[in-house]
Amino acid sequence: MFRRRSRAVLLTLLLWCLTVGPAPAHAQDTRAVRYTLRFPAPHTHYVDVEAVVPVNAAATVELVMPVWTPGSYLVREYARHVEALTAEDPAGQPLRVQKTRKNRWRVDTAGAPSVTLRYRVYARQMQVQASWVDDRFAMLNGAATFMTVADGSMRPHEVRLELPAGWTDAVSGLPAVPAGSGTGGIAAGPVRTFQAPDFDTLVDSPILAGTPTVHAFEVAGVPYVLANEGEAGVWDGSRSARDVQRIVETQVAFWGGTPYERYAFLNVLAEAGGGLEHKASTLLLTSRWRTGTREAYLGWLGLVSHEFFHAWNVKQLRPVELGPFDYDAEVYTTGLWVSEGFTDYYGDLLVRRAGLSSREEYLRELSRQITTLQATPGRLVTPLASSSFDAWVKAYRPDENTDNTTISYYTKGAVVAFLLDARIRAATAGRRSLDDVMRTAYARYSGARGFTAEEFRRTASEVAGGDLGPWFAHAIDSTGELDYQPALEWFGLQFKEPDPPKSPPPGWLGVQTRLDDGRLLVREVPRGTPAFDAGVNAEDELLAIDDFRVRADQWEDRLRSYPPGRRITLLVSRRDVLRRIEVTLGEEPPRRWELAVRADATPEQAARLAAWLGETAARPTP
Ligand SMILES: [Zn+2]
Numbered sequence: 010m011f012r013r014r015s016r017a018v019l020l021t022l023l024l025w026c027l028t029v030g031p032a033p034a035h036a037q038d039t040r041a042v043r044y045t046l047r048f049p050a051p052h053t054h055y056v057d058v059e060a061v062v063p064v065n066a067a068a069t070v071e072l073v074m075p076v077w078t079p080g081s082y083l084v085r086e087y088a089r090h091v092e093a094l095t096a097e098d099p100a101g102q103p104l105r106v107q108k109t110r111k112n113r114w115r116v117d118t119a120g121a122p123s124v125t126l127r128y129r130v131y132a133r134q135m136q137v138q139a140s141w142v143d144d145r146f147a148m149l150n151g152a153a154t155f156m157t158v159a160d161g162s163m164r165p166h167e168v169r170l171e172l173p174a175g176w177t178d179a180v181s182g183l184p185a186v187p188a189g190s191g192t193g194g195i196a197a198g199p200v201r202t203f204q205a206p207d208f209d210t211l212v213d214s215p216i217l218a219g220t221p222t223v224h225a226f227e228v229a230g231v232p233y234v235l236a237n238e239g240e241a242g243v244w245d246g247s248r249s250a251r252d253v254q255r256i257v258e259t260q261v262a263f264w265g266g267t268p269y270e271r272y273a274f275l276n277v278l279a280e281a282g283g284g285l286e287h288k289a290s291t292l293l294l295t296s297r298w299r300t301g302t303r304e305a306y307l308g309w310l311g312l313v314s315h316e317f318f319h320a321w322n323v324k325q326l327r328p329v330e331l332g333p334f335d336y337d338a339e340v341y342t343t344g345l346w347v348s349e350g351f352t353d354y355y356g357d358l359l360v361r362r363a364g365l366s367s368r369e370e371y372l373r374e375l376s377r378q379i380t381t382l383q384a385t386p387g388r389l390v391t392p393l394a395s396s397s398f399d400a401w402v403k404a405y406r407p408d409e410n411t412d413n414t415t416i417s418y419y420t421k422g423a424v425v426a427f428l429l430d431a432r433i434r435a436a437t438a439g440r441r442s443l444d445d446v447m448r449t450a451y452a453r454y455s456g457a458r459g460f461t462a463e464e465f466r467r468t469a470s471e472v473a474g475g476d477l478g479p480w481f482a483h484a485i486d487s488t489g490e491l492d493y494q495p496a497l498e499w500f501g502l503q504f505k506e507p508d509p510p511k512s513p514p515p516g517w518l519g520v521q522t523r524l525d526d527g528r529l530l531v532r533e534v535p536r537g538t539p540a541f542d543a544g545v546n547a548e549d550e551l552l553a554i555d556d557f558r559v560r561a562d563q564w565e566d567r568l569r570s571y572p573p574g575r576r577i578t579l580l581v582s583r584r585d586v587l588r589r590i591e592v593t594l595g596e597e598p599p600r601r602w603e604l605a606v607r608a609d610a611t612p613e614q615a616a617r618l619a620a621w622l623g624e625t626a627a628r629p630t631p
Contacts, residue, residue, distance in 0.1 A: 075336035078152035083405035137285035146219025151212035162208035179218035182290030224250030239278035245300035286319030315356030329459035345397035350422010362623030386536035409547035431496030501614025515569035516594030529561035553580035
């Protein structure tokens, strides 16, 4: 399989090489695979890849490309964008290539000491897990770009980019070597060369090339860059760099050290969205307009903070199942509530502790998470652990029934982190917190092996000074409702009382709608709503109530003119057949998930709230 060899095997091989001499043909080949990337017509969205692969006098060499990329748990079949693959020997003689699987190729070497592969990759997916090339810039993910030798992934991999005219730079979390020192050949423009010690690191190091504005800073002696591609005089580059530095300072202090030698924030301003974590970098997609409004900008800072927190939580401290990676197939884990949910919790919390958001803004964000959880019927169907396990078939494939059947491990994981944090603080009279769990788990389990679900829970119990097993069983393994009261009590918080009901309250159907070319369509029918019980379907076009035409822009107002309990007749078009559906309107359940500080909070509660939000002097690291 396409897996890294274990450290023990490598060490044995290394010792053998040192004591006996040159490795025989069957030993691990440590000679580098060298890639050159060219962009002869970037406006056509292609990157030309040339790879020089040393071979050990074997008759054939098997090449493989990942089907997924770490951090994004969906098989994406990157090989579908590869075309025009050829191979030749060092003398330029063509070699036979045979495709053996969807993502594998076999080259007959004819005894050549190395094979030069050439292929093109179509790159036009504006997603953090994919690649994009146009006339302005290239955003290249390793899994979507590079094929390597099957069972040879522990070799060094070197990437040399020949940039098109007008492009000024290429940035990556990988160490660069001096321009022009790559594989030789004549560069058409500026040349940048990066080195990765193994294929995992190459896959884990996206490259951004184009004309980025690069903001450099240092924290605790470690160099960082924020590379903004597409500032265009709109994005506030210096403010973003200053605030990213604050987030870095806060998180480095939180963990007490850094697991990388340099770190790159690759920020593509291309009216898209998303972020993906890597060991020494993160790739972020956003809108260049997001420094323009407070709320949008806070959202971006939360994204930065989330992805950066991953440099510790998941890139180093990870569920045991998440590595070594099998790039050929799905890798299942029940632990993404720690890797993603807890990261989501800390993402926003550490923006607050960095002083970049206000207490009210942070509580609003946490309230939004709680509201989303409590408004998702699927929380009563799928436990958090199962939601993680099924990420491969559910999380990245939402449909109209997703909210009815499952819950995001981001959302519920973040809310569970909040409740666990409060529980540990309460159990230890404020002396310990979830911060200590994360740091203790990091000290014990970061690195090659990872943690089992049981080990993480046990660590939390130790920090709390009592058995949290039943608490975890309820929060993670069951679909029981979460109990917010102990956390509210600890911090002196409450859920705001809902506004007094209008008299009489408006009727409630419960569908979510969307506009499609002027037509009002049902987007989702949540379980537990009058619409669900009456058989309204997703994609029904809403036309009339009680035979009175309702246009799209009138829908909400018209519905509000009927009281709860009223039986109405909906006229819908379902697959172009008109149907009448009888519905008894209900009353919308109150949304009572907005956190607020209690007016009668005690001084102790006020102090706990301030300590949690980093408003007082930092507590000593144990
Ligand atoms: Zn994440």
